[in-house]
Amino acid sequence: MNSNQSFITVGKSPLRADARDKVRGKGIYIDDMRLPGMLYGKVLRSQYAHARILMIDTSEAERLPGIIGIVTGEELPFIHGESFPDEPLLARGKVRYMGEGVAAVAAVDEETAEKALGLIKVEYEELPALFDPVAAAAPGAVRIHEEMESYKGKPLVRPVKGTNILNHVQFERGDVNQGFAQADHIFEDTFTTPAQQHCSIEPHGSICLIDKDDNISLWTNNDSPYRCRIEIADALHIPMTKVRIISAPYTGGNFGGKGGLKAEACAIALAWKIRNVPIKVLYTREEEFCSSIIRHPSVIKIKTGVKNGGTILAREVTTYWATGAYAEKGPTVSRFGGISSAGPYNIPNVKINGYLVYTNTPVAGAMRGYSGPQTSWAYESQMDIIAAKLGLDPLELRLRHVYQDGDIHTATGQIIHAEGLKKCLEEVAVRMEWQGKTLGPNQGRGIACMERAVKTPFGSAAFVKVNEDGTVDILSSTTEVGQGSETILRQIVAEELGVPLNAVRKATPDTAYTPYDASTTSSRSTFHMGNAVKIAAADARQQILQLAGKLLSTDPVNLTLADGKVLDKENPVKVMPIAAVLGQSYGSSGTVLGRGYYFPEMPEGQETYFSSQVVFWLLGAHGIEVEVNRRTGEVKILKVYAAHDAGKAIHPDNVKGQILGGISMGLGYAAYENYEFKEGNVLNPSFLSYKLPTAVDMPGVVPVIVEQEHQDGPYGAKGVGETTNVPLPPALANAIYNAVGIRIKSLPITPDKVLAAMQERGEGESQ
Amino acid sequence: MRLPEFSYVAPRSLAEACTTLEEMDGKAAVIAGGTDLLQPLKEKLKRPHYLVDLRSIPGLDEISYDPKEGLTLGAMVSLRHLAASRVVKQTYPVLAQAALEVATAQIQAMGTVGGNLCQDSLCLYYNRSAASKKGLELCLKAGGDVCHTVKGSGKCWATFCSDLAPVFLVLGARIKIVDKDGERVSPLAELYSGHGRRPLTLKPGQVLTQIMVPPVTGSDGAVYLKLRLRQSIDYPALGVAAGIRVKEETQKIAVALTGVEKKPLLFEKELARDQTIGEDVIRVLAEQAYAQAHPLNNLRDFTPKYRKEMVPIYVRSALQQALHWGGQ
Numbered sequence A: 001m002n003s004n005q006s007f008i009t010v011g012k013s014p015l016r017a018d019a020r021d022k023v024r025g026k027g028i029y030i031d032d033m034r035l036p037g038m039l040y041g042k043v044l045r046s047q048y049a050h051a052r053i054l055m056i057d058t059s060e061a062e063r064l065p066g067i068i069g070i071v072t073g074e075e076l077p078f079i080h081g082e083s084f085p086d087e088p089l090l091a092r093g094k095v096r097y098m099g100e101g102v103a104a105v106a107a108v109d110e111e112t113a114e115k116a117l118g119l120i121k122v123e124y125e126e127l128p129a130l131f132d133p134v135a136a137a138a139p140g141a142v143r144i145h146e147e148m149e150s151y152k153g154k155p156l157v158r159p160v161k162g163t164n165i166l167n168h169v170q171f172e173r174g175d176v177n178q179g180f181a182q183a184d185h186i187f188e189d190t191f192t193t194p195a196q197q198h199c200s201i202e203p204h205g206s207i208c209l210i211d212k213d214d215n216i217s218l219w220t221n222n223d224s225p226y227r228c229r230i231e232i233a234d235a236l237h238i239p240m241t242k243v244r245i246i247s248a249p250y251t252g253g254n255f256g257g258k259g260g261l262k263a264e265a266c267a268i269a270l271a272w273k274i275r276n277v278p279i280k281v282l283y284t285r286e287e288e289f290c291s292s293i294i295r296h297p298s299v300i301k302i303k304t305g306v307k308n309g310g311t312i313l314a315r316e317v318t319t320y321w322a323t324g325a326y327a328e329k330g331p332t333v334s335r336f337g338g339i340s341s342a343g344p345y346n347i348p349n350v351k352i353n354g355y356l357v358y359t360n361t362p363v364a365g366a367m368r369g370y371s372g373p374q375t376s377w378a379y380e381s382q383m384d385i386i387a388a389k390l391g392l393d394p395l396e397l398r399l400r401h402v403y404q405d406g407d408i409h410t411a412t413g414q415i416i417h418a419e420g421l422k423k424c425l426e427e428v429a430v431r432m433e434w435q436g437k438t439l440g441p442n443q444g445r446g447i448a449c450m451e452r453a454v455k456t457p458f459g460s461a462a463f464v465k466v467n468e469d470g471t472v473d474i475l476s477s478t479t480e481v482g483q484g485s486e487t488i489l490r491q492i493v494a495e496e497l498g499v500p501l502n503a504v505r506k507a508t509p510d511t512a513y514t515p516y517d518a519s520t521t522s523s524r525s526t527f528h529m530g531n532a533v534k535i536a537a538a539d540a541r542q543q544i545l546q547l548a549g550k551l552l553s554t555d556p557v558n559l560t561l562a563d564g565k566v567l568d569k570e571n572p573v574k575v576m577p578i579a580a581v582l583g584q585s586y587g588s589s590g591t592v593l594g595r596g597y598y599f600p601e602m603p604e605g606q607e608t609y610f611s612s613q614v615v616f617w618l619l620g621a622h623g624i625e626v627e628v629n630r631r632t633g634e635v636k637i638l639k640v641y642a643a644h645d646a647g648k649a650i651h652p653d654n655v656k657g658q659i660l661g662g663i664s665m666g667l668g669y670a671a672y673e674n675y676e677f678k679e680g681n682v683l684n685p686s687f688l689s690y691k692l693p694t695a696v697d698m699p700g701v702v703p704v705i706v707e708q709e710h711q712d713g714p715y716g717a718k719g720v721g722e723t724t725n726v727p728l729p730p731a732l733a734n735a736i737y738n739a740v741g742i743r744i745k746s747l748p749i750t751p752d753k754v755l756a757a758m759q760e761r762g763e764g765e766s767q
Numbered sequence B: 001m002r003l004p005e006f007s008y009v010a011p012r013s014l015a016e017a018c019t020t021l022e023e024m025d026g027k028a029a030v031i032a033g034g035t036d037l038l039q040p041l042k043e044k045l046k047r048p049h050y051l052v053d054l055r056s057i058p059g060l061d062e063i064s065y066d067p068k069e070g071l072t073l074g075a076m077v078s079l080r081h082l083a084a085s086r087v088v089k090q091t092y093p094v095l096a097q098a099a100l101e102v103a104t105a106q107i108q109a110m111g112t113v114g115g116n117l118c119q120d121s122l123c124l125y126y127n128r129s130a131a132s133k134k135g136l137e138l139c140l141k142a143g144g145d146v147c148h149t150v151k152g153s154g155k156c157w158a159t160f161c162s163d164l165a166p167v168f169l170v171l172g173a174r175i176k177i178v179d180k181d182g183e184r185v186s187p188l189a190e191l192y193s194g195h196g197r198r199p200l201t202l203k204p205g206q207v208l209t210q211i212m213v214p215p216v217t218g219s220d221g222a223v224y225l226k227l228r229l230r231q232s233i234d235y236p237a238l239g240v241a242a243g244i245r246v247k248e249e250t251q252k253i254a255v256a257l258t259g260v261e262k263k264p265l266l267f268e269k270e271l272a273r274d275q276t277i278g279e280d281v282i283r284v285l286a287e288q289a290y291a292q293a294h295p296l297n298n299l300r301d302f303t304p305k306y307r308k309e310m311v312p313i314y315v316r317s318a319l320q321q322a323l324h325w326g327g328q
C-alpha cells in the first residue's frame, strides 16, 4: 500500500488542464468544428407515440433550393444497440415514441434543412400506445417490438417471449419465504421514480463523412470512441476498422447521456446516402429532452421481513423499469439495478426480480448512478420505515447490517470489499452530530447510503510517449467530458514517470491512434485507465533508465527519475535531463513509447459479460437536515453532509467537485425535476419548464472524502463521481419523515405533495 | 432555434411608432427588451412582419418622483433600473423588490417595466415549438379550435403571470396609452382584457408609455410574496401583493393576485381612516381571493389544488406584513 508514501502531485489539487480554456471560452466543442464543404442535417420526428408509417413523401422538400439529400428509414436496413440491438438509425415501418427520427435532411445550412422538414409529408396509422411499465409488462399487452424474438442480444439479456419485457433479471439467495415466515414484522412498500434528463450543457452532436468504399470518419462528442466504433460497424455490417471515431477536444457534460448512437445515428444515416461530404447534426435542447435519452422511470415493490430486535431476515424486490422505445443501455441498467436492489446489507434471504419493459416513451438508458438512484430510493426509504416501526435508530439499523470487508454480497454471491461504506456512514454521523444535537421544531434529519458495482470486466490500454524534448503525451481513449480525467491521468503519469505535471499532455481520443478503452463510464477511468497509464509510464521510465544507464555507465537500478531528469542515486552530480538521454541515445533525437494495459483479474469460471467479480464498489452516504413548513409544505434543506469513498483522492478538489455536482443532480431528482408527459408527449422540453435546481437553490454541503485504499487501484484510488447523487433523495425523504412524520414514496418531493400528505394525516393547516 | 425573418423598425418618435404600428395593421409588434417576445417568435407562435423597437425613442426610460404627482416610470425603464433606483427604493421599495423577483439577473437587465405589464399569458400547451407539439392539435391561442387545458370549453385559459402587475395594482397605478390620435390615462386594471388568447386591451397602434403611482403618504405599506419552485428564473405559480393606501378620509386595503387567472385579480376594501384593520377585513379579502382564484393545470409547477390552497395563506401573510410596514 502507498499510504505512507509521499507524492509529488498525486493527492494534490493542481489547476485542471481544461480550466483556462473553458473559462475563457476557448475550448473547442463539436459545434465549433467546421469541415470544408460541410452540410447540415436535421431530423423530422414522429408526431405519434406508436404508429405505423404508411407513407413518406419527400418530393416537395427535395425541390427546395439548398437541399442536398433526404433519407428515410426504409433506405437503411440497419439496427444498432450495445447489448440488445433493436434500434434503427431512423424509424422503419413504425414509430415507437413521439420524437423518434423518421426522416433526415441534409442542406447547405440549418435553416434550409429545417424548412425542408416542414415540407415532408408522413401518413401514419395510429396504434395503441403504452406508457406505464407495469401495464406494458402484462401478458397480452400490445407489442411494441413484434420482432423482439429475432433480436440478437448478448447472452445475459433475457427477453420474455411474446411480451414487452426485453430483460428479466433474477437473483436469489437463501429462501425468502422461509425468511418471511420466521419474521415478526413484514414491510411491504411500493416506490416510484420519474424520468430525468442529463441536461448536459452541450447537446449531442456529430459530423460524419463516408467515402465510396464505406470508410467512415465520425467526429463526435460520444463518451466512448471504441464502444461507438463497434456499435456502428456491427449495425452497418462492415469491418470495424473501416470506422474511425475522432473525439471532439471537449465534451460539455455527459452523465451517461453521451453513450450509444444519438446524433451519430442521424449523421451516419445521411452520410450513408450522401457520400464524400461531411454532414453535421447538432441536437436542439428540445431534441435533448424528447429524442436523446432519459433515466428509467421505475416502479419498485419491496418486501422485507424483520425480527423483533431489528434483524433483517429476508427481502424481496420486484422492479419495473420503463426503458422506453428501445433497449439502449436498459439491459445493463436493470442488471446493475438487480444486483443492488436489496441494498448494501447482509440479508440472508434475498429474491430479486427486475423487468425491463418497452414503453412508448423516449429511450431510457445510462444516467449518472445507473440504477442506483432508483434502487436506493426504495431500499433506503424502507430502512427508515422499518426503524420507525420498531423504534430503532436508523443509523444503527444500517450499521448493524451494512457489509463488512470480506462479506458475501447477497445478490451476486461475491466477496465484497466495502469497508468504506461503514466509514462513510460514520463520517456523516459524526459531522451532523447524529448523537447529541437537538433540532428545532419542524426540523428533522435523515441519512441514507448506497452501493453500486462498477462495470466489470473491461479493459483499458494506454501509450505514454516521451518526446524528444522530454515532454510527454498520453495516448488514451478516455474522453474528457468534464469529469476531470485528463488532469488525473496527467497526474498519475507525472508521478510515475518523474516529470513535472505541465510537461504531460493528454491527446484527444482517435481510434486511428489512441489505443483501446472500453468506455468512459461507470466511474471506471481513474481506476482502469489510471492503472493503464501508470503501467505505461512505468514502462517508459524503465526504458529511459536503461538508456541513461548506458550513457552514464551505471546499472539502471542505481538511477531514478525526478522532475524530468535522470539522477544517480549514489552520485548526485550525475544528472541528465530526459531530452539529453534521448538525444544522446538516438543520434539526432528520438522518442520512447511506454505501453500499458489493464484488465482486472477474474476468478475462473465466471460468466464474463457484466457479471464477473465486481472489481470495485461505489459507496457513499448522505445526511440531511431539513425544516418543513407545515402550512405550505415547503422543505428547506439546512445542510447536506456527503461522504464518498474515493479509495485515494488523486485530485481532492475534483472529488469535492464531483460531490457538489452530484448533490445538485440528486437534489434535482429528489425535489425538482420531472417529465410532464401527456400521452407520450413531453410537455416541458425546455430549461424554463423542466426544473433543474439553480445555483441559488443549492443548499450548504459538507463534502467528506473517505479514503479506503483499494488494493488494485492506482495509488489506492477507485471511482467516485458517478454515484455522488444517489443517496440524496432517500436521505431527504427520511429527514422529512423525521421532521413531520409523513412518508413520501414517489419522487420528486414537491411542496404540494408534502402538504397533501400532511393533510391526509389531518396535520396540514388549510383554510 | 432561430428567429424567423422580420423587418426591424427603429422609430425616432412616439408618433412615428404609433403610425407605423397602425399602418402595419396587426402585422407589427412592439419590442421593448424582447425577453418575452422573442421566444414565441423562435417557436413560430407569433409571426410579426415588423418589429417596432421602442428603444430608439428618447425619454421613455426615465424615473421621476414628485410629491404631488407621485412616481412616474417610463415604460422602457429596465427591471434592473427599477430595482436599483434610489427614488423607487425610497418611495415604493416593494417595486424594487418585485423587480428582483422576476426571472433572472440577465432578464432583469433586458426586460422593461412596460414589457412586464404587457407580457403575454402562458400555457404549457402553447408555449412550445411547433416541432415539440407533436400530436397536439393547434389550440385556440395558436389559431386552432380546441383547448387542451379545459377540454371542450371553447375558450382559452392561458394564465397571466406578470410579477409587477399585482404590485402596481395595489399601489393604485395608472397608465398612459398613446396612439396616433393622442393619449389616454386609465387605471392599470383596464389594460387587461380577461381573455386568455389576448390578455391585453391594447389595439394595434397603441403604446404604453408611462406608469404613474400616486404619491406616498406616511403610513402606506405594501408587500409582494411570490410562490415558485425555484428561487430564480421561475414565473410566479402564485403572486400576491397587498397594500394599504391612506387618503385624507379613508384608507384602502388592496390585494392583487397573479398567476392564477387570465388576468391579474384585484380586491379592494375601503374603510374610514381611523378604523382598525382587523381580522374580519383580512378574512373577507382572503375568502374573496380564494373564491376567485382559478389556477389550472397549464403551468408547470404545483397542482392547481395546492396553488389555490396557498391563496389565502399568502393573502393573509401579505396583508399582515403590509399592515406591519404600514405602521398599524
Ligand SMILES: Cc1cc2nc3c(=O)[nH]c(=O)nc-3n(C[C@H](O)[C@H](O)[C@H](O)COP(=O)(O)OP(=O)(O)OC[C@H]3O[C@@H](n4cnc5c(N)ncnc54)[C@H](O)[C@@H]3O)c2cc1C
Pocket (backbone or CB within 6 Å): A688, B029, B030, B031, B032, B033, B034, B035, B036, B037, B038, B039, B054, B075, B076, B079, B101, B102, B103, B104, B107, B110, B111, B112, B113, B114, B115, B116, B117, B118, B119, B120, B161, B162, B163, B164, B202, B206, B207, B208, B209, B233, B234, B235, B236
Ligand atoms: C426565462 C424567463 C423567465 C421569466 N420569468 C418571469 C417572471 O418570473 N416574472 C415575470 O413577470 N416575467 C417573467 N418573464 C417575462 C418577461 O421577460 C419579463 O416580464 C420582462 O419584463 C418583459 O419585458 P420586455 O421589455 O423584455 O418585454 P418584450 O418581450 O419586449 O415585450 C413583451 C410584450 O409586451 C409588448 N410591449 C412591450 N412594451 C410595450 C409597450 N411599451 N407598449 C405596448 N406593448 C408593449 C410587446 O409587444 C410584447 O408583446 C420571464 C421571461 C423569461 C424568458
Ligand code: SF4
Pocket (backbone or CB within 6 Å): B122, B123, B124, B125, B126, B139, B140, B141, B142, B146, B147, B148, B149, B150, B155, B156, B157, B158, B196, B197, B298
Ligand atoms: S389554455 Fe387552452 S387554448 Fe389557451 S393556450 Fe392553453 S391549451 Fe391553448
